[in-house]
Structure formats: C-alpha cells, structure tokens
Amino acid sequence: MSKTAxxxxxxxxxxHQFLQSLADSGRLNEFEVTVxxxxxxxxxxxxxxxxxxxxxxxxxxxxxxxxxxxxxGLNVLLNERVVEINKNDRLxxxxxxxxxxxxxxxxxxxxxxxxxxxxGHDRDHCLVYRTxxxxxAIKASAxxxxxxxxxxxxxxxxxxxxxxxxxxxxxxxxxFAPRLMAVQLDExxxxxxxxxxxALGVQVHTxxxxxxxxxxxxxxxxxxxxDGEVLETDLILFSAGIRPRDQLxxxxxxxxxxxxxxHINNRCQTSDxxxxxxGECALxxxxxxxLVAPGYAMAKVAVAQLNGGEAExxxxxxxxxxxxxxxxxxxxxxxxxxxxxxxxxTWLNEAEGTYKKLVISSDNKKLLxxxxxxxxxxxxxxxxxxxxxxxxxxxxESMILPSVDGxxxxxxxxxxxxxxxxxxxxHDVSKGDVxxxxxxxxxxxxDVKGATxxxxxxxxxxPLLTSLVNHELEALGVEVSHDLCEHFAFTRQDLYxxxxxxxxxxxxxxxxxxGKGGKGCHICKPAVGSILASCWNNYVLDPKxxxxxxxxxxxxxxxxxxxxxxxxxxxxxxEITPDKLIVLGEVARDYNLYxxxxxxxxxxxxxxxxxxxxxIWGRLIDAGFETGHAYGKSVRTVKSCVGSTWxxxxxxxxxxxxxxxxNRYKGLRAPHKIKFAVSGCTRECAEAQSKxxxxxxxxxxxxxxxCGNGGMKPRHADLFATDLDKETLIKYIDRVLxxxxxTADRLQRTSVWMDNLEGGLDYLRDVxxxxxxxxxxxxxxxxQHVVETYECEWKKTVNDxxxxxxxxxxxxxDKSDSNVVFVQERGQIRPARPEEKEIEAQxxxxx
Amino acid sequence: MSVExxxxxxxxxxxxxxxxxxxxxxVCALINGRQVALFYFPARARVYAIDNFDPVGQANxxxxxxxxxxxxxxxxxxxxxxxxxxxxxxxxxxxxxVVLDTWNTWLEGDQLLxxxxxxxxxxxxxxx
Ligand SMILES: Cc1cc2nc3c(=O)[nH]c(=O)nc-3n(C[C@H](O)[C@H](O)[C@H](O)COP(=O)(O)OP(=O)(O)OC[C@H]3O[C@@H](n4cnc5c(N)ncnc54)[C@H](O)[C@@H]3O)c2cc1C
Ligand code: SF4
Ligand code: SF4
Ligand code: FES
Numbered sequence: 001m002s003k004t005a006x007x008x009x010x011x012x013x014x015x016h017q018f019l020q021s022l023a024d025s026g027r028l029n030e031f032e033v034t035v036x037x038x039x040x041x042x043x044x045x046x047x048x049x050x051x052x053x054x055x056x057x058x059x060x061x062x063x064x065x066x067x068x069x070x071x072x073g074l075n076v077l078l079n080e081r082v083v084e085i086n087k088n089d090r091l092x093x094x095x096x097x098x099x100x101x102x103x104x105x106x107x108x109x110x111x112x113x114x115x116x117x118x119x120g121h122d123r124d125h126c127l128v129y130r131t132x133x134x135x136x137a138i139k140a141s142a143x144x145x146x147x148x149x150x151x152x153x154x155x156x157x158x159x160x161x162x163x164x165x166x167x168x169x170x171x172x173x174x175x176f177a178p179r180l181m182a183v184q185l186d187e188x189x190x191x192x193x194x195x196x197x198x199a200l201g202v203q204v205h206t207x208x209x210x211x212x213x214x215x216x217x218x219x220x221x222x223x224x225x226x227d228g229e230v231l232e233t234d235l236i237l238f239s240a241g242i243r244p245r246d247q248l249x250x251x252x253x254x255x256x257x258x259x260x261x262x263h264i265n266n267r268c269q270t271s272d273x274x275x276x277x278x279g280e281c282a283l284x285x286x287x288x289x290x291l292v293a294p295g296y297a298m299a300k301v302a303v304a305q306l307n308g309g310e311a312e313x314x315x316x317x318x319x320x321x322x323x324x325x326x327x328x329x330x331x332x333x334x335x336x337x338x339x340x341x342x343x344x345x346t347w348l349n350e351a352e353g354t355y356k357k358l359v360i361s362s363d364n365k366k367l368l369x370x371x372x373x374x375x376x377x378x379x380x381x382x383x384x385x386x387x388x389x390x391x392x393x394x395x396x397e398s399m400i401l402p403s404v405d406g407x408x409x410x411x412x413x414x415x416x417x418x419x420x421x422x423x424x425x426x427h428d429v430s431k432g433d434v435x436x437x438x439x440x441x442x443x444x445x446x447d448v449k450g451a452t453x454x455x456x457x458x459x460x461x462x463p464l465l466t467s468l469v470n471h472e473l474e475a476l477g478v479e480v481s482h483d484l485c486e487h488f489a490f491t492r493q494d495l496y497x498x499x500x501x502x503x504x505x506x507x508x509x510x511x512x513x514x515g516k517g518g519k520g521c522h523i524c525k526p527a528v529g530s531i532l533a534s535c536w537n538n539y540v541l542d543p544k545x546x547x548x549x550x551x552x553x554x555x556x557x558x559x560x561x562x563x564x565x566x567x568x569x570x571x572x573x574x575e576i577t578p579d580k581l582i583v584l585g586e587v588a589r590d591y592n593l594y595x596x597x598x599x600x601x602x603x604x605x606x607x608x609x610x611x612x613x614x615x616i617w618g619r620l621i622d623a624g625f626e627t628g629h630a631y632g633k634s635v636r637t638v639k640s641c642v643g644s645t646w647x648x649x650x651x652x653x654x655x656x657x658x659x660x661x662x663n664r665y666k667g668l669r670a671p672h673k674i675k676f677a678v679s680g681c682t683r684e685c686a687e688a689q690s691k692x693x694x695x696x697x698x699x700x701x702x703x704x705x706x707c708g709n710g711g712m713k714p715r716h717a718d719l720f721a722t723d724l725d726k727e728t729l730i731k732y733i734d735r736v737l738x739x740x741x742x743t744a745d746r747l748q749r750t751s752v753w754m755d756n757l758e759g760g761l762d763y764l765r766d767v768x769x770x771x772x773x774x775x776x777x778x779x780x781x782x783x784q785h786v787v788e789t790y791e792c793e794w795k796k797t798v799n800d801x802x803x804x805x806x807x808x809x810x811x812x813x814d815k816s817d818s819n820v821v822f823v824q825e826r827g828q829i830r831p832a833r834p835e836e837k838e839i840e841a842q843x844x845x846x847x
Numbered sequence: 848m849s850v851e852x853x854x855x856x857x858x859x860x861x862x863x864x865x866x867x868x869x870x871x872x873x874v875c876a877l878i879n880g881r882q883v884a885l886f887y888f889p890a891r892a893r894v895y896a897i898d899n900f901d902p903v904g905q906a907n908x909x910x911x912x913x914x915x916x917x918x919x920x921x922x923x924x925x926x927x928x929x930x931x932x933x934x935x936x937x938x939x940x941x942x943x944x945v946v947l948d949t950w951n952t953w954l955e956g957d958q959l960l961x962x963x964x965x966x967x968x969x970x971x972x973x974x975x
Contacts, residue, residue, distance in 0.1 A: 055902060055903065055905075057944075059944065060944050486917065486918070487916075518915075518916035518917075518919065519871065519914060519915050519916035519921060520915050520916065521913075521915030521916065521917060521922075521924070521931075522913050522915055522924040522929055522931070525913060525915060526913070543869075543870065546869065546872055547870070547871045547872050547913075547914065549913070550913055550926065551908070551911040551912065551913070551926035552926075554872075554911065555911065559908065559911070559926055559927070561904065561906065561927065562906050563904075563906035563907055563908040563911075563927075610911075805867070806869060806874070808874070809875060810875055810876055810877045810882075811862070811863040811867040811868075811874045811875065811876050811885070812862050812863050812867075812876045812877060812878075813876075813877040815877060817882070817907050819900075819906065819907050820906075820907075834905065
C-alpha cells in the first residue's frame with residue numbers, strides 16, 4: 001500500500017500535538033508527512049511565553065524537537081509559509097516556491113493578534129505579544145523607555161502588563177470595556193481584580209477608546225482617547241484580542257465564518273473533505289476556541305479520522321484558572337449568568353480581597369457557572385459540579401462561604417465523582433483513565449502523570465489528581481507512604497519519639513541508627529534540626545547542627561530576595577524604651593538599612609550584608625537587645641495592647657503578661673512558627689484570637705484561646721479554657737505547646753495539627769486539662785528544660801571565633817557581592833531591579 | 848577525564864585552607880571575578896565548586912544553601928526557592944534544562960586549589 005501524502009500547515013502548539021498524537025497512534029509509517037513551519041523554530045509553549053522574561057530560554061519553551069521529528073521521519077520545512085492551496089489538484093505552494101501534492105492536508109495556522117486600526121497604530125515601538133520574536137522586540141523597546149501601555153485588559157493583556165512591569169516600566173492598561181476581563185468576569189469580580197492590580201502598581205484605565213496615536217511631548221507616543229484625555233508612553237503593546245489566520249483558507253475557496261475562522265464539522269473537516277483545520281484557526285459551531293485544551297482535542301479527533309476512526313469533536317469547556325500578577329482568577333461555565341432563570345450567590349470580602357460567585361439553575365439543583373477572584377481553592381470542586389452536572393447540596397452557598405467555627409466547607413470528595421468526570425482538561429484525562437492507570441500498576445502520582453499525562457499541562461488539576469490517586473491506591477489496599485522523605489521511613493512524630501527516647505543528639509547518629517543512608521535533604525535536615533533543638537536546646541551553630549539548618553537559621557537572620565538579610569531584635573510584648581528605639585534608629589542609619597515596623601510589634605531592619613551581621617549585632621547586644629528568632633520555625637512574638645495600665649477599658653495588665661510569656665517561650669523551636677497575643681479586655685485590640693496562643697483578660701482571670709492563625713489560610717483560635725489564674729494559664733500553655741512539638745508533622749501549623757488530632761479540641765482539652773495521657777508533668781518539665789537552657793544565639797555567636805568565620809562573603813577576598821545594589825525610594829534603600837542594576841553596577845563590575 | 852588527572856595538567860590557583868571551609872556546608876570564594884560556592888566533604892576529602900549565582904532567584908546565594916543527597920548523588924538546595932542542583936554536574940534536579948558551571952578542585956595538604964577555568968556543563972549539554 002502506498003503511503004498517504006499528508007501536509008501539515010503550521011507548527012504551533014496544536015500542530016505539534018497533532019504530530020505527537022499521530023506518532024502515539026503508532027501509524028505514522030502509513031503517512032509521508034511534510035510540515036510547513038512559518039516561524040524560525042519548531043513549536044514552543046505559548047502558554048508559558050511570559051516566562052521568557054523571567055529567565056526561560058527558547059529552548060526551555062520548545063515543544064517540538066528536531067531530533068524527535070527526524071526520528072518520526074517527518075519532512076520539516078522551517079521558515080517556510082504556505083501561500084497557496086489548490087484544492088482541485090491537491091497541491092500546496094510555499095513562499096519559497098516549494099510545490100507539493102497532498103492526499104490529506106491539516107491546517108493548524110493559529111491566530112494573530114488583532115491591532116485596532118487607529119491612526120498611528122503602526123508607529124515604531126507599537127508591538128504585539130504572541131511569538132518569541134515579539135518578546136525580543138518588547139525587551140529591546142522597553143530598554144529604551146520608561147513607560148509602557150497595554151491596550152486591552154483581557155487575559156493576555158494583563159499577562160503582558162505583568163511582563164512590562166517586570167521589565168521595570170511604569171505600566172498602564174487601557175481597556176475599551178468598562179471592566180477588566182470582560183469576557184470571563186462580572187462587574188464585581190472585574191472591580192476587585194482591578195483594585196488588586198492597581199495595588200501592584202499597574203494603572204488601569206477602563207472605558208477608554210483610543211482615537212489616535214501621535215508624537216508625545218515627554219515620551220515617544222501620545223495616545224488620545226475619545227473622552228479627550230491623553231496618555232504619554234514610550235511603548236504600546238496591543239493585546240486587543242486574537243483573529244484566526246484564515247486568509248489562506250479564504251483565498252483557496254474554503255468556507256470561512258463571517259467574522260473569521262475556518263468552518264469545520266464535528267470531524268474537524270473543512271468544506272473540502274481532504275482538508276482539516278484544528279486549533280485557533282478553526283470555527284466550530286460558530287465558536288473559536290482561544291485556549292490550548294480544545295485545540296488538543298481537535299488534534300486528536302483529526303488523527304482518529306485520518307486513521308479511519310469515528311471520534312468527533314463535541315465542543316470544549318472554556319473554564320479558566322489563572323494567576324494574573326499573583327492574583328487568582330477563575331471563571332467557570334456560564335460565569336455571567338446568561339442562562340434564563342439562573343440565580344446568583346455572591347460573596348465579596350473586601351478586607352481579604354476575595355470575591356466568589358455561583359450561578360445556579362432555576363431549580364437550585366445544578367451549578368451553571370462560577371467566578372472566583374483572590375481565592376481559587378474551590379475551583380476544582382466547582383468545575384466538577386458544573387461539568388458532571390452533580391446535584392448541589394441543599395445549601396449551595398456553603399461552597400463559597402468561609403467556614404465558621406471550623407465546620408468543614410462543602411467540598412466534594414473524589415469518591416463522589418462519576419467515572420467520566422474530567423480530571424485534567426489540558427490532556428483530557430478522566431477519573432476512569434486515572435483509575436485504569438492505578439489498576440494497571442501505577443503506584444504514585446509521578447507514575448500516573450507519566451502514564452496519562454494528567455497534571456503535566458497547566459498544573460491546575462494537580463491537587464485534585466493527587467487526592468484521586470491516593471484515594472485509588474488506598475482503595476486497592478496499597479499503603480500510601482507517609483514517610484518524611486527518601487532518607488527516613490518515619491513520620492516527624494516517629495522521629496521525635498526516637499530522638500527523645502533514645503537520647504539521640506545529632507543528625508548523623510539518627511541517620512546511622514534509623515535512616516536509609518545518605519546525607520539527608522532539605523526536608524529531613526531542618527525537621528531533625530528543629531526536633532533536636534526542641535528536645536535538647538543546644539546551640540544551633542554548633543558544627544554538628546550547622547549542616548541541618550536552612551540559611552536563615554545558619555546565619556540567624558532572614559534572607560531576602562537579593563541575598564541580603566533582615567534583622568529583627570526581640571521587643572518583648574512590643575514594649576520599648578525611647579533609648580532603645582533610638583539605638584535601633586542609629587544602627588539603621590549607620591548601616592543604611594531599610595526600616596519597617598512588623599505586624600508583631602517589632603522593627604525589621606533590611607538590607608544587611610552577610611559580612612555586616614556580626615558587627616550590627618555587636619552594637620545591638622551592647623544596647624541590651626537579644627535575637628528575635630524571626631528566622632526560625634520557633635516562637636516569634638507576643639503582641640499586646642496597652643491593657644489596664646493605660647486603657648480606660650482594660651481589666652488586667654496585658655503588657656506585663658505578654659512580656660512574661662514572651663520571655664518564657666522565646667527561642668522555643670517548633671514544627672512551624674508560633675505567634676501569641678494578649679488583650680487587656682474583650683475588645684481584643686491585640687487580635688489574640690488570630691494567634692496560635694491567644695490570651696484575653698476577663699474580670700475573673702484569663703481566657704485562653706488556642707490554634708488560630710493569620711497568613712494564607714486564616715483561622716480563628718478556639719476558646720480552650722476560661723478565667724484562669726496566671727499559674728494555671730502558663731501550665732496549660734506549656735502543655736499545649738510541648739504536646740504540639742511532640743506530635744505535629746513537619747511544617748504543620750497548630751490549627752491543622754489540632755484538626756488532625758482524632759477528637760480535635762475536646763481531645764486536646766482532655767490531654768491538657770484532665771491529663772488523660774498522664775503526660776502533664778513530663779510536658780511541663782520538658783518545657784522547663786528549654787526555658788532554663790535559653791541562650792541568646794547572637795550573643796553566643798559574636799563571641800565565637802569559629803562561628804564568625806562563616807559571616808564572610810568570600811573566604812579569599814574582602815570584596816562585597818557586586819550584585820547587591822540599592823537605590824533610593826521614599827527616603828530609604830530598596831534592592832535595585834535588574835534593569836536598574838546594569839547602570840548602577842557598572843563602576844564595581846569585576847573583570 | 849578524572850578530576851585528579853585534570854589536576855596534574857592545569858594550573859590550579861590556591862584559594863583558601865581547609866580551615867576556611869565548613870564540613871558538609873558551603874562558603875564562597877572569588878575566583879577570577881567569578882563567585883564560586885565551595886562545599887567540603889571531609890570524609891571523601893573532596894571539595895565541590897559550583898556557581899554561586901542562583902539563576903532562578905537571580906542572586907549570589909547558593910553557597911548558603913543546604914546540602915543533601917538523593918538516590919546517592921549529592922545536591923545543594925537553593926536557600927531562596929529550594930531548587931536542587933547536583934554538586935557533581937551542576938545540573939538542576941528539578942529542571943534538567945538548567946545547568947550551572949562547576950570547577951575542578953583538589954586538596955594539596957591543607958591548601959585548596961581550584962582550576963580557574965569553569966567546566967562549562969552548558970556546552971556539554973548541547974552536544975549530548
Ligand atoms: C502570552 C500567551 C498566553 C497564553 N496563555 C494561555 C493559557 O494560560 N491557557 C490556554 O489555554 N491558552 C493560552 N494561550 C493561547 C494558546 O497559546 C493558543 O490557544 C495556542 O497556542 C493555539 O495553538 P495553535 O497551534 O492553534 O496556534 P499557534 O500556536 O499560534 O500556531 C500556529 C502556527 O502556525 C504558523 N502558521 C500560520 N500560517 C502558516 C502558513 N501559512 N504556513 C506555515 N505556517 C503557518 C504560525 O506561524 C504559528 O507558528 C496563550 C497565548 C499567548 C500568546
Ligand atoms: S483590648 Fe481592651 S484593654 Fe486592650 S486596648 Fe483594647 S480596649 Fe483597651
Ligand atoms: S505576604 Fe509574606 S511572603 Fe508574601 S510578600 Fe509579604 S512578606 Fe513576603
Ligand atoms: S488541567 Fe492543565 S494540567 Fe491538568
């Protein structure tokens with residue numbers, strides 16, 4: 001049988017996927033394939049295009065590899081564009097004059113950025129954002145300017161805006177519609193997104209219709225808008241939507257849509273049965289799909305059809321989950337609520353910056369769509385409800401309302417999903433596929449990823465995939481490994497017990513007795529370091545322990561993004577004398593440190609070089625300061641209000657108690673950082689209920705709250721015991737903390753720890769108050785040991801010649817790190833951005 | 848070519864003494880204008896030298912990272928975003944496309960010598 005001559009026009013993401021699927025089908029040898037690729041390189045990942053600005057190279061982004069294509073036996077023509085299709089004679093002609101006959105032709109020509117035809121749109125420094133070459137042009141242009149404008153506030157526009165901002169430009173987004181991401185979001189969601197993006201320093205102008213672009217006075221361009229306003233800028237980036245590349249099809253007499261796009265049927269055939277169109281150039285059922293997943297689905301259909309199969313394209317879900325400038329934005333299904341009779345539930349929390357909306361059917365049964373801004377956690381669950389038409393719970397609002405009093409929010413267990421539920425939309429992998437993979441012998445997330453490709457696209461489905469894989473493994477009776485890491489087949493709690501019971505004092509000893517060999521890793525070493533410190537409270541810079549510490553513990557300071565450190569001396573209870581405050585100011589001034597007040601009522605001094613740390617600490621110690629342990633997974637601060645001493649409402653001395661507590665527990669190493677607060681009355685000015693340990697004064701003593709936290713997932717603390725005297729209060733805190741240190745997992749916060757204790761709060765009360773495990777005395781005496789052996793680590797370090805040796809930038813030179821460069825902002829230093837460095841750094845560039 | 852053979856052929860420059868190094872942890876040296884992170888393993892009498900610049904975090908910090916092993920090979924984890932790099936080859940374990948320069952080193956008595964010519968693993972990668 002002679003081979004089928006197959007010509008593929010376009011080697012973008014979808015064109016590549018087509019070739020990959022054809023190879024996967026095992027029938028490549030039945031085809032003689034020629035690929036025309038207009039760009040100077042094979043297909044690359046446009047979805048991650050922006051990472052080109054943050055260090056990814058063209059090679060990193062590459063999807064099609066030339067060696068691979070050769071191995072597949074493809075004839076690849078780079079830099080060559082098809083300019084004519086003669087469908088009667090079945091011939092294609094390229095711009096280089098190549099003429100080829102075909103039996104079957106696949107068009108995967110993608111789309112091009114739409115540039116509104118306003119006068120001046122074709123001036124220099126007016127650019128678009130689609131190819132690697134575009135990015136190079138943007139980089140070159142940005143290097144000459146200061147201000148950049150993105151025209152278009154959609155998904156791509158915002159991504160482009162981030163890129164401009166990262167390039168150091170003052171960045172503006174100009175949008176014609178009255179809100180950002182008008183396609184995916186409603187007014188409130190768009191409004192919240194706008195405020196978040198503005199907070200990141202990007203200026204947003206909505207409802208702006210650009211009339212013309214002319215020479216600027218202070219900058220290259222001046223944009224004039226219909227409302228009479230003007231904006232000056234050096235660079236304009238058009239991101240006002242995409243248009244399918246259908247010109248070739250149009251000229252060849254194929255049917256195209258009125259507003260563009262090559263008409264295809266369910267088999268992805270165009271109006272000529274020998275010609276297929278797939279990806280962004282294709283128009284199916286009046287729709288263009290501007291995402292990769294539908295394009296991939298079309299590619300698979302086309303391959304199946306060419307192989308004589310029956311598969312058909314049935315449309316695709318356009319739900320999206322994105323991180324735009326660090327802001328989570330999700331849009332699911334009918335997000336705008338256009339379905340007749342649809343009802344909305346909305347939840348806007350301006351304080352936290354989250355917006356959630358559910359669109360449900362008129363009978364309250366099904367989820368039709370949703371919008372999430374600022375918190376994407378429920379995306380996977382909501383998407384499954386929508387895609388699989390799962391019946392909603394009686395109170396659908398519980399799916400977006402924050403959980404109150406620890407009640408579990410209505411999540412969706414993986415067990416509840418039907419077999420057909422799509423888990424990964426990038427690679428169209430269903431729950432059934434994952435079950436099949438596990439049944440077929442995959443025994444880890446990695447295996448399943450390898451076998452099904454699920455989770456290897458945008459990554460958005462990985463959390464759901466992980467719980468599904470674990471669920472399936474457990475269902476098969478496979479024990480899911482809870483090992484700490486590859487070096488220890490134990491949980492953190494097991495290791496704690498081994499260390500304490502066997503009196504183990506070093507990592508090497510533990511490894512020799514209970515490990516699997518090797519040097520340990522970034523997971524087990526700090527965990528063991530922390531357990532050793534909680535148990536025996538030895539000096540962390542002891543050579544035995546040095547190797548266990550993350551950099552912050554090694555250098556007793558917090559590393560910042562440029563490799564310099566910040567310094568936080570302890571200010572117990574937030575109380576500080578004017579003299580000490582002056583010392584902090586003097587030190588900061590003398591060493592030119594950036595100064596900021598922390599949330600824990602302390603002062604943070606930023607920008608200290610490694611080699612300056614001992615000297616700075618020498619001065620702080622002389623003035624009576626101690627280390628604040630801001631660098632450790634340890635007790636941080638005890639925040640307090642002024643309490644009864646000054647406050648007319650106060651019922652007890654909250655500051656006094658806070659200082660006592662802070663001095664008692666300072667330096668205590670734990671699985672995670674621990675924060676405290678003490679309020680002088682129920683008005684709660686110190687926000688004690690958002691802390692791991694919170695204390696509030698009452699008329700009859702102290703109320704103790706435990707296991708709250710702020711941060712990524714805030715949780716209120718639970719009321720643990722009421723009206724305690726100081727002695728009992730301290731006893732309970734001793735016991736709670738030591739029990740936590742003994743039994744928690746690595747990096748587990750107190751809140752998660754308590755939720756995972758069988759019996760939760762009641763069980764903890766039983767252990768601590770009723771001493772149900774008869775551990776009380778032991779816990780207290782362990783805590784007493786830590787308290788009695790406390791030493792300020794910095795005081796010890798500045799007097800330890802050996803330890804000081806590490807605080808040198810170079811072992812063989814007195815020079816400083818030339819890559820650490822500061823510029824001034826609001827009267828203080830800040831790290832220079834990369835483009836500022838090139839200029840500033842020149843005088844100290846080293847040969 | 849083994850590391851020892853290389854030592855005989857090329858001129859190493861003295862950088863520091865064993866006393867300046869920290870067992871199973873890192874320090875940094877300035878060699879021909881390049882910042883080089885040095886990790887010392889006394890049991891193997893071996894010093895690994897690798898670029899101090901973290902290409903992801905864009906800062907000179909790798910000497911302050913944590914050392915570990917995975918499936919037998921030694922690695923160093925960046926203190927900023929925790930990517931792991933093989934100490935032997937400079938290759939990033941979490942993203943094999945990224946490869947850091949390494950340097951050949953050897954100990955003569957107490958003295959550490961480093962060949963100032965970086966072993967450009969990036970070039971090796973392209974021909975592989
Ligand atoms: C910055 C950016 C971010 C994105 N983010 C996401 C995202 O997060 N999620 C998502 O799902 N999608 C995203 N997309 C969209 C996604 O990249 C596209 O859906 C996808 O690339 C479409 O693939 P395609 O093969 O149809 O088109 P393309 O990738 O555009 O490929 C078409 C190729 O055909 C070539 N070609 C055209 N005509 C000819 C001819 N006559 N002869 C030869 N060659 C020709 C073109 O030069 C091009 O190389 C993003 C796009 C961009 C630009
Ligand atoms: S919590 Fe009570 S005592 Fe403390 S400052 Fe507020 S009102 Fe005053
Ligand atoms: S919230 Fe915390 S982690 Fe995030 S930027 Fe601020 S300091 Fe850094
Ligand atoms: S949904 Fe994108 S990787 Fe699975």
